[in-house]
Amino acid sequence: MAANLPPLSAIRAFEAASRHLSFTKAGDELGMTQAAVSYQIKLFEEKLGFAVFERKTRKIELTPKGALLAEGVVDAFGRLRQVFQDVTAAEATELVISSNTTFAVNWLASRMLSFQMQNPDIAVRLVSYGPWEKPAFDQADVTISACYPPPKGNLFIPIVAAEFTPMVSPQLAETIGGIKTPSDLLKLPIVDPDDPWWRIWFSAAGLPDADLAKWPTSRMGSQALEANRAIAGxxxxxxxxxFCRQALRDGQLVQPFDLICEAEDEFWALSYQPLNKNSRKVRLFRDWVVSELKRDGLECPDAKPVGP
Structure with a gap:
């Protein structure tokens, strides 16, 4: 039973001293003085009720009972060290990223090889969550989220603003002779007409009373899915x-109007728990994301904690 064990500090001192057969060397390993190790061994022996070391001039030797104890204790500490080493090594080299579908499909998937080539010792595990799922803030090293704000205390960086504008396949646009005014959009099917972004954009475009009710209600919940529907016409x-730059460059989508709106207090954020702020793998990934965004002309502020 645990109650019958000597104090852990005394067990540690015994384990080290039994390997080195020296209180001085045991103290050096444990960051203790020779006197402190001697005191811990005294407590150890008092708890057991028998001596584990025979003190001789300039050296110590294990008693028969001490040798029997040392065999099991040294082995147990060895296995304990190995477990910690294995888990720590895995923790240091596996990066778990939780990301919403849009960022995972439209950003990470096409760039992850770059990060892995720069950091071959880090194994990446990407866990994307669906449109109606909550991000696993407490189960990942780093989380990319949009609709769900990071928990209070987490460190976060706003990485992409929630900007939006209508987009359509050129083939679909041509079915009505092209799109020349915002009202022309209403002649075509609207993907996810219940998305509040539509109301914001049409109001900014001078059509606050745009009739979207005639289109079937749907809610993809992910720009990756919505963009695919638009590309499919x-x-x-x-x-x-x-997130649609490639599709725009390739001519799969067109942006009919220069008007781009931005949702207030909405953005994609990279966040992580405070205990990960000094993690090498998290730091490397965070800095890589920021550098990639800067290459695209986006500026990211320094990480800061989520407020109340």
């Missing part, structure tokens, strides 16, 4: 231009 989607 199923309707006009309201999307963040930053």
């Amino acid at each position: 199923q309707g006009v989607a309201i999307l963040t231009p930053y």
Whole structure:
């Protein structure tokens, strides 16, 4: 039973002293003085009721009972050290990233090889969560979130603003002779008409009473899915231009208007728990994300804790 064990500090002192057969060397290993080790061994022997060391001039030797104890204690500490080493090594080299679908598909998937080439010793495990799932803030080293703010106390960096504007496939636009005014959009199917971004954009475009009710209610909940529908010609989607740059360059989508709106207090954020702020793998990933965004012309502030 645990209650019958000597104090852990005394067991540690005994384990080290039994390996070195020296109180001085045991103290050097444990960061203690020779006198402190001697005191811990005294407590150890008093708890057991028998001597574990025979003190001789300039040296110590294990008693028969001490040798029997040492065999089991040294082995147990060896296995304990190995377990900690194995777990620590795995923790140091596996980076778990929780990301929403949009960022995972439209950003991370096409760039992750770059991070892995720069950091070959870090194994990346990407856990993307669906449109209606909450991010696993407490189960990942780093979380990329949009609709869900990081928990209080987490460190976070706003990385991409929630900007939006309508986009459509050029083929669908041509079915009505092209899109020349915002009202032309209403002649085409609207992807996710219940998305509040539509109301914001149409109001900014001078159509606060735009009739979206005639289109079937749907809610993809992910720009990655909405963009795919738009590319397939199923309707006009309201999307963040930053995440659609490739589709725009390739001509899969067109952005009919320069008007881009931004949702107040909404943004994609990279966040992590305070205990990870000094983690090498987290620091390397955070700095890599920021450097990639800067290459795209985006500026990111320093990480700061989430307030109340």
